[in-house]
Amino acid sequence: MKLKLAFLLASALIAAPNMVAAQEKGGVINVATIGEPPTLDPMVSTADLVGIVTQHIFETLYTFDKNWKVTPLLAESLPSISADGKTYTIKLRTGIKFHDNSDMTSEDVVASINRWLKLASRGKQVAGFVDSVGTTDPATVTIILKQPYAPLTSLLAFNNSAAIIIPSEKQADTMTDFVGSGPYMLKERKADQYIQLVRFKDYRSRTGQSDGYGGARHQYLDEIRFVPVPDPNTRVEAAVSGQYDYVDSLPVESFDKIKSSKASQPVLLKPFGYPIFVFNTAEGATKNVAVRKAIRQALSMEDMMAAAFGSQDFYALNGNIYPGNFVWSSDAGVAGNYNVADTEAAAKAAKAAGYNGEPIRILTSRQYEFHYKMAQVAAEYLKLAGFTVDMQVVDWATLTQRRTDKGLWDIYITHSPFLPEPALIGSLSTSSPGWWDTPARKAAVDAFTSEVNPDKRIALWANVQKTMYDEVPYIKIGDFNAVAAKSTKLEGVDPAPWPYFWNASVKK
Structure with a gap:
């Protein structure tokens, strides 16, 4: 399945081929990760x-x-x-x-x-x-x-x-x-x-x-x-000073600071992907699809994205799972369900759904600072809609462990790059944390994955997206660009969603 445009022209993998002859063998690099x-x-x-x-x-x-x-x-x-x-x-x-x-x-x-x-x-x-x-x-x-x-x-x-x-x-x-x-x-x-x-x-x-x-x-x-290097501010300062050869996942507001550094330069992936609020559909308050819809109705995606990324140079409001430069881009199910931010209507919907003040446990981490900022904004909107919010801020490794336990959370916050094949989206798997498993999911996803005709698959994906909006296994917040940093001495590292260091070398 081809992309309409060369998506990665501005982002991940299409930098010019490395000048192999100019690269030297030997050396050690240190890569700062989020944890x-x-x-x-x-x-x-x-x-x-x-x-x-x-x-x-x-x-x-x-x-x-x-x-x-x-x-x-x-x-x-x-x-x-x-x-x-x-x-x-x-x-x-x-x-x-x-x-x-x-x-x-x-x-x-x-x-x-x-x-x-x-x-x-x-x-x-x-x-x-x-x-x-x-x-x-x-x-x-x-x-x-x-x-x-x-x-x-x-x-x-x-x-x-x-x-x-x-x-x-x-x-x-x-x-x-x-x-x-x-x-x-x-x-x-x-x-x-x-x-x-x-x-x-x-x-x-x-x-x-x-x-x-x-x-x-x-x-x-x-x-x-x-x-x-779990603390994002520490990663920024390390990038500016040149302490590491590559620093992953930096707050976007650090872009200009890194650009002015003599030791490192920013790496911008545009567009990179989208933040996601994943619901626990198996247990707890969010097992009820009507409660999930009420939560979505309460939230301002615009305020969450602004808090997380600041300048619109780094984000875009978009309810389509895929942006317009993908053949998969569709607005199916989006109208009336994205960036609603109506806390009064959400409060009424939650009450009608039988919500009785149970804590909505939001699992997030500050190692991805933009996750935490979105969680803070979401918590305030949910409180205005009458929800009780239990914010649980943990390190990323703990989050990935806790999200596998159906009894420990109601929402966890993550993000995904735009993937070349929609079937790679984790929440489509019934065994993925969130455990979305309904007859409607099975019918839509099975029809999509069993069809081999590329043109027919495009329409069938639109139906999968509509089913996701109907049943709310997760909420897409918007599109965002990602920032990393690499040393001015590091060669052969092309921008990529999952940075790789074969082909990398160090100038001597």
Whole structure:
């Protein structure tokens, strides 16, 4: 499915190809992240931070190129798909070694896909469509589906709740030995201090040019260290001083300050994505769809976005899940349901829904400062509408743990980049925190994912969006741009939603 425009022209992956000849080998970089990842097993987490770190250690069969098209990574080529859309034959690259020096075979791939179908939220999303996963020969895997499922290769390519390939002997539900096939391997992890990755000497890169997350992956750096820096103001000052080579997720108001720095320069991803208020649809007050609608009716998206991002240079009000430069952009369901900010009507709706003053537990973190600012504004509007608000501010790792417990929260705040395939949106999976699982969801999503005709899928996605507005599993707040910073000495790092540091080098 193509984008109407080259979305990433201004944002993520289409900077000019790196000047490979000019880059030098050697060196260590330090990357400041928003905190400590809750796990280094990317199958079992949808946290962006987990994907950012672990994409250097583990690899998937496919990934995305600079235009967000699926491209082979560990697979030799794109899958061969039968005429009925049910059989995917995947040829594997040969000569791939894991970090334990074992060779990758089809047995490892089958075991890994089965683990993904069992444990990963996006794997579980696929599992109901899968009849079998098997080996044809040591370099060929066959996936047989019960019915066509158009997003399969996109889901196999995604680095979030990722279908990573690991040795067949290391398939325990709880990963303790972090062995992948990526360009860097885990050397040491000191909780709340750093995650140290070092070059894997036996890495087999694809040939040709680097192409977004695809193509050649060069190992110029000796070592990459990911350092948790939870406080956003500390990250800003570290960027200005040049303490780190790359600083992720900065408040947008720091843009001019970083631009004036001699040590670092801002990295702007425009448009990046959208903040989301995810509802607990399984338990508590927000299990009631009418209460969820009343909460949405009370909120001012305009005030939340202004508080979070300040200047309109960094945000836009937009109720469409996708902005206008995507073929997926649709206004289905938006009218009358976005940026209503009518607290009086919301109070009446909440009362009619049977709301009796139960605390609405909002789970958020200051490590993403814009999440916290939106939560503060939302809390005031909800109080005006008669809701009791219990704001729970925790670190991001704790939030990602708590949101898996249906009894602990009613709303949690997160954000997402604009994803190339709508089926990648986490809330469409019934196992994703929020647990949206209704007949209307199933009918809309199944119709969308089983259709292989691209033009028909566009209309079917509009129906999925309308169903989301009808049943409110989450609320989109608006569109926003993201700011990071990189050292003036760092080369080969293109702006990307999940920054990656293969191809990176340090000027000497």
